Amino acid sequence: MVENKHNSQSINFIKMIENHNGQSGLSDIVFAGTGVKAEKCYQCGKCSAGCPVNVDMDFPPSVVMRMLQYKDDEMDQKILGSKSIWLCVTCEMCYSRCPMEIDIPKMMDLLREKAYKEKKANKSSHSIIAFHKAFLNSIKRNGRLSEIGLLGEYKLATFDIMKDVNLALPMLSRGKLHLLPDKIKNTKLMKRIFKRTINQEEAQP
Ligand code: SF4
């Protein structure tokens, strides 16, 4: 949220680049939006070796960096349609291991946003996107996370109503789930924050 001014500047810059003949490479967009320079990567592989979800990724982080270096539209589209960008859990292990201090998690965030806005997100990311939306909606409504609200919205969106239902009662009895949301006092303020940030960005063409 604090970075909103920077973000909107970046978004404008990204649009400028994208509109330039419509042929800009994804690596330029990544650089404009995050400051990550793909060219700095020299393929040591330390990021991929330390990534906890690397085995499930179609392209491990070091491969994504290499693909960006090609500045080739086909490669760019593969990155945007990849599972990898959605499987990244922003643990920052790659960032802490990278000898070139390349902020891969920040880059992954931008790639997710771009893939989502351009409707290029990998089909297998449906449940991950549903979770992100349910989480944000809960914060927007209550100013805090409501586990029941998040679960309800997520399960409806993924048609996965019955899975883990046996865990609900024990969690309720141990006070891990609360039936009523715990709201902050000024929920209107939270809605205003969303209006000025996320909703505004979504409204942009
Ligand atoms: S931040 Fe993402 S890409 Fe980097 S190690 Fe963690 S999961 Fe892997």
Ligand code: SF4
């Ligand atoms: S750790 Fe850094 S330099 Fe090494 S492959 Fe990954 S991004 Fe490239």
